[in-house]
Amino acid sequence: PSASPATNPLAKVSTDFFESTPDLTCIADGDRFVRLNSRWSELLGWSDEHLLSSSFMDFVHEDDRAATLEQLAALAQGEEVVAFENGYATADGEFKQLLWNAHTDMGSGLIIASAHDVTAARQAEASREHTARVLGVLSELQERYLAEGLTRDWWDHALAEILSITESSFGFIGRIERDEDDAAYLVTYAVTNIAWNEWSRALFDEFQTKGLEFRNHETLFGVTLSTGEFVIANDPTNDPRAGGLPEGHPPLGCYAGIPLFAAEGLVGMIGLADRDNGFSSDQFDEFTPLFLALGQIIALDRSNQTIQRSTFLSATSAAAGRAIRAAADRKGALAELVGATLKLNAAAQVEYYAVVGNDPQMQLISPDAEQSGPSKPRSLHPEACIALMTGEPHISRATGSARERCEHLSDSQNDTICINVRTSGEDFGVIVTTIPPAPEDPTTETMYGATDPTAELLPTLVQLASGLAEFSLANDISRRALSDPLTGLANRTRFAQAISAALNRNDRRADPFSVILIDLDKMKSINDRFGHPAGDAVLVAVGKAIAVTLREDDTLARFGGDEYAVLLHECDLEQLQNAGHRIHSALNSIPIEGDGSVHASLGGIVVSDNDSTWHEIYRAADSALYAAKQAGGNKAQLGDLR
Structure with a gap:
């Protein structure tokens, strides 16, 4: 016994x-x-x-x-x-x-x-830190560009940063050129020195002055040259696409070929090799802003545009990118994006469409509802936007064919840039910017020294979209990390933070606060009889019922399962008992088909000593909850913290 x-x-x-x-x-x-x-x-x-x-x-x-x-x-x-x-x-x-x-x-x-x-929370932190590091590299490269231009040192530094954040041992960055037969070949900007004999050392020395040229398409990087495809080979020696390496070349453990695109198509590529545990396509999603920016840089460099340093991703757009990332809310972030765009082109119109709930259409979201005219669509289907369908920025030219223009555009008199906003491989928004035609006077130049205001805005918009993506990712992670996914209430972590804040408030008066733990008494039978979807509906209804009994500054959380918690500020024992009665009444008013109503046990304590810890508070409230359940359930055990 x-x-x-x-x-x-x-x-x-x-x-x-x-x-x-x-x-x-x-x-x-x-x-x-x-x-x-x-x-x-x-x-x-x-x-x-x-x-x-x-x-x-x-x-x-x-x-x-x-x-x-x-x-x-x-x-x-x-x-x-x-x-x-x-x-x-x-x-x-x-x-x-x-x-x-x-x-x-x-x-x-x-x-x-x-x-x-805490596995999910640690993974989210790691993902956020990695994304922040990538965007930090992008910002630092942009600042170095403004200071020194596109020098060999700049490209060497860019390659070193890419090798570091991708954990690769070797690599190169190059632009795509075409010969007289329109065949693509690669000219390197930067390459790691893996010279292994006198011939290869001489070749590397030649690179230092004019860049190496690679024309052989019968290789792994030749696949990217000829097709524009992303290539991953974790066994290069036996990969059927590989055409072998020069005699004496060190063997490669793994290889990734990354295409770099601009508005006109494939403009360059990055080659990476020898990463521990190989490469996977998923790991490159977070590098998209960096790859897009490098594509734009190569396109501008290849077309020999005379770009003033202070205007390529200028101080205005760089400052706006930082302001977007630091914005208090989405309205503020969008206001910074629109403001920066209008400073560079006062005639531009900027709209932002984003996913809202389960609606298959993206909804127009604007900090200034008056900016969009009445003829503008208020929603956009992702399949009508070429940028969303291809995952790359797209320019719909006024002079282009219908096939080259996004279907959601009703205005065919102006150029339009669509840039998808993406985090973790998923598009959740698109920036649509309409630009009037360039001046008819060919001597009138834009701030990039070109007569194409659309091309002028594209790299800046890519940078601002990156800032908006980082802002959105950071805020979404914060929301998910501190919220219960089923009910939308605070979770255990957020509740513990609220308790800590209550204990550490410098302006706390003598008023105590109270904590109530709530455990539903019949959830297993509800799930068994009606199924888990019905049980989930009850859990949501319970959260809503408790919420209406609370004050605005009180905190309601769901710890998981059928357990909830309430923090009541400035609440003594009498007020705690009144709150417990209100909660019980609210829960008992939720009907359960064929089984009366929701029953719950409550355990609550008054905290008067701010030297208490969250662990002590939880243990005391948990003991009170246990006493209520032992008394038969659907009862409240409320008292002082002892």
Whole structure:
């Protein structure tokens, strides 16, 4: 017979702690698990038997084992572990990042711990940091261009930066030229020095003065030259597209050929080689702004346009790009984009269409509703825009054929530039800029020294689109990282931040605040009887019902599953009891077909001491919630933090 919770510490912990949290929880004796909740097998894919029969150190990532052993030693000394992070192996060979809180029960000597899965958050941070690094490289190259122009040193530096951010060992950047038979060949701007004999050293020295020429199409980079295709070969020696290497050339472990496009088509390419673990097409999505900018730079250089340094991606557009990235909201970001464009061409009209909800059409979104005339479409179907269909900026010329113009354009008297706004490989918007014809007087030059105002604006718009993409990505990541995807409420992380802010407010008066944990009593039966879609609908309805009982500055969060949390500012015990009654009444008014209404247990505490920690607050509210459920459910246990 099992002991009661009152006499068995392990049973008490498993009842109080295990079943009321959405996190991974465990009890361990030394380096072995004694008990686990179901989240372990759900997240890692291992069976309970396998987890319980092994040392948990067997699952810890080798890079984290030393630090994990240090934490175990600290626990053995009676210290508490807070916010320690390590990687745990899954059954399919991957790793999950877990954020730990743990302490040792001094009565039994057992370790009691909980771990929160932060894998998605860490991946989002890494993606954001990588995107920021790419855009930082682009910004730095633009600033160097303004300072020194397109010199050999500039191209060498650009190649070095590309090799660094792609983690490649070798590479080149070159422009596409055509011979008298209209056959494409490559002229390099920059190439890594991999000379292996006297002949190749002489060839590299020749490059230093005029650039190397490559005309052989029977090679991997020849595929890009002749077709404009992106090429990835992780086994170049045996790739059927490879035509071999010059005698003595060092072998290549992997190769990527990246086409560079401008408005007129393929203008250049980048070749990269020898990256650990090879190349994949997905990894290059985040480099799109950089590749687009390099394509524009090559196009301008190849056509021998006389461009003043201060006007190519000028200080105006560079400052606007920074302002877009730092904007407080999308309206502010769009205002910066429109303002910068009008400074460069006062006659231009700028519109931005973006995905809104599940609507298949992109909707017109403008900081100035008056800018677009009544004849302008208020929505745009992605299939009607060539830029969205091809994934590349597109110019619809007034003099071009109908096939060369986007179908969404009703104005055929002006040129129009469409630039897709993309993050993580997905288009979520398009910038549509209409430009009046160039002046008839051929002596009238634009600020690029050319008579084509459309070509003049294109590189600037590409830069501004990159800024808008970075702004949108950063804000979307922030939203997803702090929101529950089902209900749109704050998630556990956002709620903990709100608690921390409440505890650390310098202007806090003597007024206490309160925290309520809410657990629905019958969600399993609802899911079993009506299915999970119906259960999800109930979870959404519960969030809405609780929200209407709260004040504007209170915080409502869903922790996952059927658990919610509420932070009530300036709330004493009497106000807490009133709030609990309002919440109970609101939830009991949600009908469940054939089963009355939603029932929920509430555990709430008043926090008067701002020296408390979030862990202490959660544990106290969780204990109150447990008492309410033990009393039969659909009850509230509310009191002071003790």
